[in-house]
Amino acid sequence: MKCLVIDAGLAGIAGDMLIAALVDLTGNEEPLHDTAKAISKLESCKSLSFSISDSEDSFFPAKKLNINIEESGIDGQKGLLEAASLVMDDIGISPAAGKKAEAIFEDLLYAEKRLHRSGFNRHEIASADTLFDVIGSMVLLDSAGFFEGKIHAITPVTGAGDINVRGRKIPGPAPAVLEIFARKKIPFSAKNVDMEFTTPTGAAILANVASAISPIYPSMVPEATGYGTGTRKNNGNPSNVLRVVMGETTAAVSDSIVILETNVDDIPGEIVGYTVEKLFAEGASDVFVTGALGKKNRPVNIISVITNRQNHVKLTETLMRETGTLGVRIYEVPRLVAERTREQIKIRINDRQYTVSLKRSTIGGRLIALKPEYDDLKSIALETGMPLRDVAGIAGIEIAKHSAKNS
Numbered sequence: 149m150k151c152l153v154i155d156a157g158l159a160g161i162a163g164d165m166l167i168a169a170l171v172d173l174t175g176n177e178e179p180l181h182d183t184a185k186a187i188s189k190l191e192s193c194k195s196l197s198f199s200i201s202d203s204e205d206s207f208f209p210a211k212k213l214n215i216n217i218e219e220s221g222i223d224g225q226k227g228l229l230e231a232a233s234l235v236m237d238d239i240g241i242s243p244a245a246g247k248k249a250e251a252i253f254e255d256l257l258y259a260e261k262r263l264h265r266s267g268f269n270r271h272e273i274a275s276a277d278t279l280f281d282v283i284g285s286m287v288l289l290d291s292a293g294f295f296e297g298k299i300h301a302i303t304p305v306t307g308a309g310d311i312n313v314r315g316r317k318i319p320g321p322a323p324a325v326l327e328i329f330a331r332k333k334i335p336f337s338a339k340n341v342d343m344e345f346t347t348p349t350g351a352a353i354l355a356n357v358a359s360a361i362s363p364i365y366p367s368m369v370p371e372a373t374g375y376g377t378g379t380r381k382n383n384g385n386p387s388n389v390l391r392v393v394m395g396e397t398t399a400a401v402s403d404s405i406v407i408l409e410t411n412v413d414d415i416p417g418e419i420v421g422y423t424v425e426k427l428f429a430e431g432a433s434d435v436f437v438t439g440a441l442g443k444k445n446r447p448v449n450i451i452s453v454i455t456n457r458q459n460h461v462k463l464t465e466t467l468m469r470e471t472g473t474l475g476v477r478i479y480e481v482p483r484l485v486a487e488r489t490r491e492q493i494k495i496r497i498n499d500r501q502y503t504v505s506l507k508r509s510t511i512g513g514r515l516i517a518l519k520p521e522y523d524d525l526k527s528i529a530l531e532t533g534m535p536l537r538d539v540a541g542i543a544g545i546e547i548a549k550h551s552a553k554n555s
Contacts, residue, residue: 163281173374
């Protein structure tokens, strides 16, 4: 499986650093030109141009993003979201990349709201620069196929220097960075260096694209590296770069999940069933209900939800709102998972051909399982009127032929 490591442990992460590092890694900056052109069409942006050059102030041979913008500024939260939507529609961004970008903007706006700001500093979040950093990063990751693999992040570092917030200097980390990390439960560390390392935009990007964050690299075979510096002054820090590493994972993939859990003993079974359906509809990976004895030997239902770091806050709120529970236990659990890919086969039933998706699971290149998609078999059974087990049997024969042919 393709793997990308975003090494934010050297000097944190910023949007411009990630763009420069990805261009250095892939040698492809073409998707950025469409993004810049689309942003330039906005009423608030008179012009936007950029170039990628070799950095002159980095210890590593790195790339640097140079960007020139003339803009009047984007008006508030609604204006930012509308501008982002216009740009993404213009460039025809993929659903996967678009969903990530929307989540990043949501986190940035959440941080602003948490900090009790009534407006937006036009030179910070609500700006063409932010649009370019976020959407540009997503199209680069998408065009390189990284959303189809695994993105791993090294625990980001923040600086300890003074940060200018609305004309006032406060000690780092930036408040917005802490709000985003708190919302998504992102671990971080700090370096006693007088400069800002991780920016709010960088924090939001990392929180939404990384499926795992740890202080060490995953097991992988590296294939290429890229280095990117930003526009921040390095204050004499020789390692002010973001490093990205592309490669292939070599065995079971290290991953983590979030488990939500609560006990309910005073709601009807219909409410429990509806809550399970609602949690699945909102993106839960799995939901299950376990019967148990609670306080005073009363029967209780333990509702357990498996999700990821990105969705756990929303699902926690849904769980509390639908059941009325007063508290939800939250666990982040490490796990090893097989590498998973999808493929398709054709099966013939009653002189008609149907497409069935297969989920292939491997560890270190060795096949562990090849399983048909249940929803595809169910659709065929409903359409033909055949028992599901008969459809599954026919599919099983075709899967065995497919596996023997491709082994």
